[in-house]
Amino acid sequence: MEEEGVDNRVVKRLDSERDPNQKNRQRFGSRSGVLSIEEFFEDQEVPSWRKQLTFRAFFVSFWLSILFSFIVMKLNLTTGIIPSLNVSAGLLGFFFVKSWTKFLERSGLLKQPFTRQENTVIQTCVVASSGIAFSGGFGTYLFGMSERIAHKASGSRDFKDPSLGWMIGFLFVVSFLGLFSVVPLRKIMVIDFKLTYPSGTATAHLINSFHTPRGAALAKKQVRLLGRFFSVSFLWGFFQWFFTSADGCGFAHFPTFGLKAYANKFYFDFSATYIGVGMICPHIINVSVLVGGIISWGIMWPLIEEKRGQWYSEKLRSDDLSGLEGYKVFIAIAIILGDGLYNFFKVLTRTLSGLFDQLQRRRESEDFSMENSSSSELSYDDARRKQLFLKDQIPIWFAVGGYVVIAVVSMNTLPHIFPQLKWYYILVIYIFAPVLAFCNAYGCGLTDWSLASTYGKLAIFTIGAWAGPSRGGIIAGLSACGVMMNIVSTASDLTQDFKTGYLTLASPRSMFVSQVVGTTMGCIISPCVFWLFYKAFDDLGLPTGEYPAPNAVLFRNMSVLGVEGASSLPKNCLTLCYIFFATSILINLIKDLIPKKWARFIPLPMAMAIPFYIGPYFAIDMSLGSLILFVWQKLNKTKAEAFGPAVASGLICGDGIWTLPNSILALVGVKPPICMKFLSRSANTRVDKFLGS
Numbered sequence: 001m002e003e004e005g006v007d008n009r010v011v012k013r014l015d016s017e018r019d020p021n022q023k024n025r026q027r028f029g030s031r032s033g034v035l036s037i038e039e040f041f042e043d044q045e046v047p048s049w050r051k052q053l054t055f056r057a058f059f060v061s062f063w064l065s066i067l068f069s070f071i072v073m074k075l076n077l078t079t080g081i082i083p084s085l086n087v088s089a090g091l092l093g094f095f096f097v098k099s100w101t102k103f104l105e106r107s108g109l110l111k112q113p114f115t116r117q118e119n120t121v122i123q124t125c126v127v128a129s130s131g132i133a134f135s136g137g138f139g140t141y142l143f144g145m146s147e148r149i150a151h152k153a154s155g156s157r158d159f160k161d162p163s164l165g166w167m168i169g170f171l172f173v174v175s176f177l178g179l180f181s182v183v184p185l186r187k188i189m190v191i192d193f194k195l196t197y198p199s200g201t202a203t204a205h206l207i208n209s210f211h212t213p214r215g216a217a218l219a220k221k222q223v224r225l226l227g228r229f230f231s232v233s234f235l236w237g238f239f240q241w242f243f244t245s246a247d248g249c250g251f252a253h254f255p256t257f258g259l260k261a262y263a264n265k266f267y268f269d270f271s272a273t274y275i276g277v278g279m280i281c282p283h284i285i286n287v288s289v290l291v292g293g294i295i296s297w298g299i300m301w302p303l304i305e306e307k308r309g310q311w312y313s314e315k316l317r318s319d320d321l322s323g324l325e326g327y328k329v330f331i332a333i334a335i336i337l338g339d340g341l342y343n344f345f346k347v348l349t350r351t352l353s354g355l356f357d358q359l360q361r362r363r364e365s366e367d368f369s370m371e372n373s374s375s376s377e378l379s380y381d382d383a384r385r386k387q388l389f390l391k392d393q394i395p396i397w398f399a400v401g402g403y404v405v406i407a408v409v410s411m412n413t414l415p416h417i418f419p420q421l422k423w424y425y426i427l428v429i430y431i432f433a434p435v436l437a438f439c440n441a442y443g444c445g446l447t448d449w450s451l452a453s454t455y456g457k458l459a460i461f462t463i464g465a466w467a468g469p470s471r472g473g474i475i476a477g478l479s480a481c482g483v484m485m486n487i488v489s490t491a492s493d494l495t496q497d498f499k500t501g502y503l504t505l506a507s508p509r510s511m512f513v514s515q516v517v518g519t520t521m522g523c524i525i526s527p528c529v530f531w532l533f534y535k536a537f538d539d540l541g542l543p544t545g546e547y548p549a550p551n552a553v554l555f556r557n558m559s560v561l562g563v564e565g566a567s568s569l570p571k572n573c574l575t576l577c578y579i580f581f582a583t584s585i586l587i588n589l590i591k592d593l594i595p596k597k598w599a600r601f602i603p604l605p606m607a608m609a610i611p612f613y614i615g616p617y618f619a620i621d622m623s624l625g626s627l628i629l630f631v632w633q634k635l636n637k638t639k640a641e642a643f644g645p646a647v648a649s650g651l652i653c654g655d656g657i658w659t660l661p662n663s664i665l666a667l668v669g670v671k672p673p674i675c676m677k678f679l680s681r682s683a684n685t686r687v688d689k690f691l692g693s
Helices: 008-016 022-028 055-078 086-106 116-135 164-174 177-192 198-210 213-241 259-263 272-280 283-305 324-372 380-389 396-417 423-447 452-467 473-504 508-536 550-564 573-593 605-614 617-635 637-667 681-692
Strands: none
Touching: 055 086, 055 116, 055 272, 055 508, 055 637, 086 116, 086 198, 086 213, 086 637, 116 198, 116 473, 116 508, 164 396, 164 473, 164 508, 177 380, 177 396, 177 423, 177 473, 177 508, 198 213, 198 473, 213 272, 213 637, 272 617, 272 637, 283 324, 283 605, 283 617, 324 423, 324 452, 324 550, 324 573, 324 605, 380 473, 396 423, 396 473, 423 452, 423 473, 452 473, 452 550, 473 508, 473 550, 508 637, 550 605, 573 605, 605 617, 617 637
């Protein structure tokens, strides 16, 4: 598969030319007649790790980080479903730097050509920076501490409002520990255990193909298509803005399936972002979200609402947790916890089993080597990659020393930011964090699934219960969640990047430095982007607003549940929670036990839980995106696979970046001129009579 992007004329030329490295190939076990990816690039000098870290790479990374931070923040504050943006980062990084170098080449000023190693640095830096927008908790634990979210949950007296200063300080203290925790294990993960890291491997193959003649030509077409749909998406967002002068106005509130369906959140809201997300996410995720929306808002909530006055008081507000809102929130939490707990033990079991098998095979291979006095030959690609991967070592003392220093600093700093989070809570987290970071990084290498949020929820319940209600357990649990999530998330991200760097011959040192630079950018950019949303949109965090931040409410109530128990839940809510918790585990178990050809049709409980609280309107958008991609694949599978991610990225990026001018207009007090609303016939008649009088 690696040779598909190679220009045939170049292959013939290389085959016809005398090969100066033939002896090396024979020694490393290269197969005759097969052109490997590293043989294709062998005439290109691999730059030193310092030369891979260029000014232009970090300049492009900075602007792309801002773009992707807006995208991730918007997704965080709406549904929390965030697709992989690695392809978009690699593609846009290639396009901008390639355009830069071509201009300099024509003017005779180009001093250093654009390499795949530099492309890897850009992709790593951008993903690390925009990843802080997720692990920073702006749509989950961090915003869940605020008074705005606290008023929608119990334990409303225990809150801490966002402030730009403490958010940046908090992220700087906790975001780098994960990087140091897995650095000593990079050789074990990538070379000894040969973990696949599917996302990292796919990104590496993409970058390698970009830097072949045919791959570069395809990348140009992809970028052109991305730019076209970026423009359409941006202009569509701008056009919709004119009709949103008040709450409930605009195309986003179009009653597509009628007013009754609209009242139960079934409508198409014309969001280009979620059409794009639907095109990137696997079909089963989109179907799962839609099924969850139908079960909850189509069946369950109407039935429970009929029990008003029996199960809960008729006088309660619609957003009171003692009423219907309590069922929405805590049943969603039960499904998420059931799914998270099952996958935690599943990945932990696979991790321990895989680790045991790896160590056993390694011991057997060492015994076999000693008996036969020879080891199995490496391919030319593997030998070259291993040689360069081990060339630029990161000293173990540096990693251990960095971890200890940052841990000491954070134990002295975090209690000043969160007085409820005592230093000994932090010490316990940091003692167990390296083990959990290894488990998450190893499990991600096997399954491509990071369980960062699951480890965060584990910290919510353990630290929150330890602190208790009298010592601010709610804030202690949420802040501990942040510490744990940042450590395990950045650990798995870095090992993914090491795998990408291994396959593109990027130095581990350049990978580590670009991850550090990207994390530093993210610690500043992400809080600033969130602060813009927080100040610009007064309805941020409200269920009826444009950005309801559902996961902030869910995380807050998880903390409340862990600290105060379930005594405040409405009637039969706890029973329903038990049922859905068990059902979530059962669905996962069935999915793993039956053959894969049937298992792929079973919905994912985690995806099903998301619309339980906020409604299925975004599921309509995602399903439409999934349908578009499905039809495209049936008509022309090759083109759909080549250009589908570019179209989806354009839709997401255009609508995402529109939030910047939209936020600025809101901050300066510029309001749209028109309100477009939809009324029933009887309501319209009453309005006409009122206006006529």
